[in-house]
Structure formats: C-alpha cells, structure tokens
Amino acid sequence: MSPGFRNLHPGVVSHGVDKMNQNTPTTTDIRRFGYYIPKPTGTMDIVVHGRVASEKNLTEFHEVISVIFKLQPIIFSFNVVERNYQELTDSIQELRSQLDNSLATNAEPISLIMDRNILIIQKISNFLSSATAFLAQTETQLRNVYKKGSPELNAWNEKRHKIHADNFSYFFLYELRNFNQHCSLPFSSLNIAGERVSENASMLFNINTMILRDGLFNIGFTWGEKNTKRILEQAAPEFELLPLIPEYFHFLSQLCLDAVQLQSVQLAGCASYFDVLHRTLKIPAGAVPVIYIGESTSKETPPSRREIIPMMQFKYLLREYSKLINMCETAL
Known part of the structure; x- marks a missing residue:
C-alpha cells in the first residue's frame, strides 16, 4: 500500500x-x-x-489511519488496568519493605499496617473496577467496529465466556467487583506473619489478603444461585485473594491481545x-x-x-x- x-x-x-x-x-x-x-x-x-x-x-489516508482510532480506546482502557495492577503489586512490595524497616528502627507497626491495609483495599478496588470497565468498553468498541452479531465480536465474546467458565480466578474476581462495589470490602482480613529461617536471620514477612468464604453469603449480597454454588464447590472455607489477581490479569491481557489482533x-x-x-x-x-x-x-x-x-x-x-x-x- x-x-x-x-x-x-x-x-x-x-x-x-x-x-x-x-x-x-x-x-x-x-x-x-x-x-x-x-x-x-x-x-x-x-x-x-x-x-x-x-x-x-x-x-x-483516512481509511488507512482509521485502525489507530479503532484500537486506541481498547489499548487505553487496558493501560488503566495495567497501571492499577502494577500499583497494587508495588503497594504489597512497599509494605514488606516498610515492615522490614520498622524492625530496624523500632517504629510502631500497627499504625503502618492499618494505613497499608486501606491502601491495599484501594488498589484492589481500583484494579477490579478497571478490569470490568475494560471488558465492557472493549465489547462496546468491537460492536461499534464490527456490528452486533458479527463473527469478530462473537468470537471474542465466546473466548471471554469460556475463560469465565473454565477459570475460578477470572470468574471470582469478575463477580467480586460487584460485591466490592455494592456491598463490602474485597477481602475479609489482612494477615501479616513474620518468621526467621534461623536464629540470626532477618525476619521475613508474608502478607495475605484472606477471604472467609461463608462471609460472602451472610452480609446481604445476592450472588445468585449459580455463582453461590460455584464458589461453595471451588473455594476453600478460607482462601487467599492475592494469588488470583495475576491469573486474572493474564486473562485480561490475552483478551486485549485477541481484540487487537482482529486488526x-x-x-x-x-x-x-x-x-x-x-x-x-x-x-x-x-x-x-x-x-x-x-x-x-x-x-x-x-x-x-x-x-x-x-x-x-x-x-x-x-x-x-x-x-x-x-x-x-x-x-x-
């Protein structure tokens, strides 16, 4: 050309x-x-x-460059997800570093943990909301470009629905956004434990955002019969949220790539x-x-x-x- x-x-x-x-x-x-x-x-x-x-x-000229303006909304929307994911990851690493420093400086760790707890809630909430926005906005953009019922839009939606059906991390975090938005915080407790591998070794901290499964159902939020059954079947009575997030982000990355590759x-x-x-x-x-x-x-x-x-x-x-x-x- x-x-x-x-x-x-x-x-x-x-x-x-x-x-x-x-x-x-x-x-x-x-x-x-x-x-x-x-x-x-x-x-x-x-x-x-x-x-x-x-x-x-x-x-x-305008026909050729139209691809830029078809894809920009999708890429920009995913960039928001990516930045929120990175900020969440950074906040966890920063908390570990600050806990290490608190031991060296005899700083009060309780106020630090409370402040970091709020920050992690904020970062997780931002990530979940931006992920849902990305999925909705990408579907809308594909519909605008290819029209409702087009093979391109149908193929992308089929891929998305299959990921939702096959992967607990995608399913749960997608649904957790609604729970977080309309009912309660995205996790039940922030657990921090420190241990030394030997007597003279430095303290190593583990940070876990725990979810009490049954607590999801006794707070007044309607999950729906199908979603409730899946959570009860696939989630432990107490499980950790953070390991699910990189998996969810990976699936979102793949869906963004699939949308871009259509062009x-x-x-x-x-x-x-x-x-x-x-x-x-x-x-x-x-x-x-x-x-x-x-x-x-x-x-x-x-x-x-x-x-x-x-x-x-x-x-x-x-x-x-x-x-x-x-x-x-x-x-x-």
Missing part, C-alpha cells in the same frame, strides 16, 4: 515562523502534506509540499503506508508530520490550519501490541 504521492516536492519553506492558529478560517479546503520542526524558542521550521493532495489520496492486517497496512509516507516526505528526526489545510497568504507564510498525521499514536499502538504479545507468551 502506498500513499499515492511519491513525486511530492517541497513548495513553501519558512523558518522561524510563530506557532499557527489551527482554527483560522480559510477560503478553501485544499490539503498538502508536510511537516514542522518545533524550536526551543517557541517557533518552528515548516515545510509544505507543493502538490495538492487529491481526494483519492485523502480518502486512502492485525490493518496494522501492517498502516505500518507500510507510514513507511512510504515518511520516506516520500523526507521527514527529519524530531519533525511532526502534518497535513496543511488551505492556501498560504504569501510565500513566507504557511497555511494557518493543520491536521497532525498520527504517526506517534501509531508507534505507541505498535509498542503496546508488542508488549501484549510478550506478556502473553511469557505467562504461558
């Missing part, structure tokens, strides 16, 4: 022009490709290519298109590629409006796509 304007040549070149007002009205909507280079002084060097982009060129052909096409465009325009390092809109008022003045070509957004998507692939392969 090519942008269709391999013979573009520089038209107006202006150095040191002040930042442009993108909302200035123009008398025409002709468009030319080009770029600008921001300067530390707040000005910019500008290149506007001479050939006017045809309607066919512009239609192809893998379009991603490859966009990469090829931008490669040709970059070479055609001879875009230097640090420059921002744009489409200039309207005519220049003089040879020394560039068009007053521009549309940024989303090459940076595309690079971000590719980086996140590659990261998802590595995460899912590593987890296996």
